[in-house]
Amino acid sequence: MMEMTADLSRRRWLTSSLGLLSAASLPAWAQAPARTGPAHIVIVGGGVGGATAAKYLKLFDPTLRVTVIEKSPVYVRPYGSSEVLNQHARMEDLNVSYDALRSRYGVEFVFDTVTDFDPQARTVSTAGRQKIGYDRLIVAPGIQLMYGAYAGYSEQVANTSVPSGWIPGAQTALLARQLQGMREGGTFVLAAPPNPYRCPPGPYERAALMTEWFMKHNPRAKVILVDPKDSFVTDETMMLGWNRLYNFNLPEDYAKRMSAQVEIKQHATPGMMSWVRGKDGGRTLKIDAKKMTIETEAEVIKADVINVVPPMKAGQIAITLGLADSSGWCPVDRRTFASTLQANVHVIGDASIADAMPKSGFSANTQAKVVARAIIEELAGRPVPEPLWENTCYALAGKDYGLFVADVFRLVDGKIARTNGKERYLPLNATPAQIKLGARYQQAWLRTFTQDCFS
Incomplete structure (x- = not known):
């Protein structure tokens, strides 16, 4: 278990996402509309899920037009933020730039707040009075505190x-x-x-x-x-x-x-x-x-x-756009994370109802990659690959005392289920060297995970 790494390489995702294909036909609303140029994917929310989706959509198909609508020009990462409290990190260490997504991958950014959308016309309205059209909408609303x-x-x-x-x-x-x-x-x-x-x-x-x-x-x-x-x-x-x-x-x-x-x-x-x-x-x-x-x-x-x-419950934008049900969270089709309440919209990350998957940055990251591949295939009129998700949560009991939980998820009877064996945690009889290595993994993960999402 200690050898499990939190980073999923691009090659592994590109190949594994082309695994077993579903024979199910696409719903009518999922079929790409007629267009004169490349498809336009709009992403609401520039956190881990939204940023990862933007990056991997461009990796999978550089001809796509991808726009992220995010209210803040700098992302403040929640993962690792408790280390500000004990002076292991500074507040400014939590700041993450969107520059690489713009310059390296050509992702467009609109720093504004979404106020409404028209699912029939496929447009999103913002507080700055912009109206932005989309072929497919991804909403990564995060959470709000009750x-x-x-x-x-x-x-x-x-x-x-x-x-x-x-x-x-x-x-x-x-x-x-x-x-x-x-x-x-x-x-x-x-x-x-x-x-x-x-x-x-x-x-x-x-x-x-x-x-x-x-x-x-x-x-x-x-x-x-x-x-x-x-x-x-x-x-x-x-x-x-x-x-x-x-x-x-x-x-x-x-x-x-x-x-x-x-x-x-x-x-x-x-x-x-x-x-x-x-x-x-x-x-x-x-x-x-x-x-x-x-x-x-x-x-x-x-x-x-x-x-x-x-x-907690889903972020306010999910409520505003009618994506959440009475539970306060967003129901989705488990294969594609398409909203079951609004057409042509996918909801990823903490706000989604994802069964056994925890609400974590790693979950949002893997969901974003699966959804990016699903959108690519659906727009091309091809079946969606059988999804596979992973999650690893690193944590510290002390500066040099690291531990983790690591899981693999697949669809089982239409729900997302954990399918790895019992050995999902750091063993109780782990050696001092393994425990210390777990803490080093946690620190390395903070860097490499941020790079995977935003660089």
Whole structure:
């Protein structure tokens, strides 16, 4: 497992995407309209999914015209953003340029906000009063945070005193200042979100990285992770890291299960970090920003810094364009990620309903490549290749303690299913060298993944 790499080479994707072809005929709306020039693919959203789709559409067919509509001229990457909190990275390190996509591949950019579209005329309208025609529309809307899910919490509260920072930006910088300036012996509470949410290992990595930072800079601090869930992706390997690095005592059921594979130390003096599960009353109910308290089902906790990662749903543009259903997420045809609610539109990334696939940057990247190939084939009147997706999420329990989850997905009975075996995580009995190598993989992945999407 440690030899698995997160980078998928261009050659592998070009060849694997030409695998088994579906015999199903194309729906009428998917057939390319008559045109005098090259097809025009418009992409709404320039994050990981949108940028990858733009790049690979041009790689697969350089004659296509590809336009990305994105409100910001600089992308601020969410993956790796928690490392700003512990001074492993600076805010400016999160900035990613679109220059290579424009100069190297000929992708056009319109820096504006989409306000509406006409699915019959196949046009997109923007706040800047532009109307842009398309042959096929890809929407990569990302997520929006449901600040109102907890009593006393709002976007205004998040912007001024109790930040989330799950979408990187000013709240991330505010949270970094709060954590790094927290009083000696203070308490940091992180409220984890319910499923589904972006970056499944992320809240637990964030808590770990701050615990590591506090051990050096604020050794009497406390870190409390309150959680509506009873488990999480990478939980065993992550908590083993907490146990070894921070004297975290595992819950009894975890310790009993894991002790068959690896030695678990239950410390007489627990460390500064604790995890309150849903079954123990960890679900967040209320935030009081003035008193700096967080109320859970179990207790009211007084804190010095509170970081709330609220529930999530599809980004607002998906709601505006009528792409989301009552779940708050976007239903799609699993083979092509074509919207089941709007014709000639594909929805990729965190906003899509993708069954077993997690909401991660890697998932968005592989979905974008599959959709790019599907659009190329459909416009040419050819069957769509049988899709294959992969995902790898790297995470850190500490600066030199790396772990991961790696999966392969295929269509099974019309749904996206994980088809790799049981060995999807860093083994519990991994050697110190393998664990350290996992951390190096995480840092290398931040660079190579960004290059694959944006360069």
